[in-house]
Amino acid sequence: MVAAYNTSSTSLLAKWSHVPKQYLQGKPIGYRIVYYPVGLKRNFSFLNVSYTTNITTLTELDVYTMYAINVSAVSSGGVGPAKSTFASTGLNTILLTFLLMNPCILSCLFTCSVTCQ
Numbered sequence: 001m002v003a004a005y006n007t008s009s010t011s012l013l014a015k016w017s018h019v020p021k022q023y024l025q026g027k028p029i030g031y032r033i034v035y036y037p038v039g040l041k042r043n044f045s046f047l048n049v050s051y052t053t054n055i056t057t058l059t060e061l062d063v064y065t066m067y068a069i070n071v072s073a074v075s076s077g078g079v080g081p082a083k084s085t086f087a088s089t090g091l092n093t094i095l096l097t098f099l100l101m102n103p104c105i106l107s108c109l110f111t112c113s114v115t116c117q
Contacts, residue, residue: 002071004058004087012058012087016071018051025077032074033058038066038086048074061089 002016014033021028028051035058036044049056051073061067067089070082 002069002083002085004067004069004085006088006090007057009063009090010059010061012061012067012069012089013055014058014069014071014085014087015055016083018054019073019080024073024075024080027076029074029076032072032079033069034072034082035067035069037062038068063089065089 002014004012004014007013012035014035016031019028030051031049031053033047033049033056034044035047036042045058047056047058058067058069065088066086068084068086070084072082073080
């Protein structure tokens with residue numbers, strides 16, 4: 001099982017279940033995480049982590065973008081099949097804070113019927 005959660009406007013937390021050693025083809029090495037923006041199967045990013053790890057943060061992602069995340073176990077026998085999930089980064093928190101602290105601008109986004117001072 002693989003799951004991912006939005007942790008900021010440019011990062012996602014990915015978690016997965018460990019593959020039991022008896023299902024590996026050889027000595028356990030780690031996990032390979034491959035992730036990319038959905039619809040852009042050219043901007044692949046790769047991350048390798050230890051076999052004892054089952055959680056990592058994917059950083060420097062695009063704001064408000066849906067990502068495909070694939071996690072594969074790696075052993076001395078090779079790379080296993082991937083388990084996949086999708087998750088989206090959030091809105092830019094700096095922009096959101098600015099909008100929430102400026103109700104006039106926030107109102108104008110929807111109606112623009114307010115006269116701002």
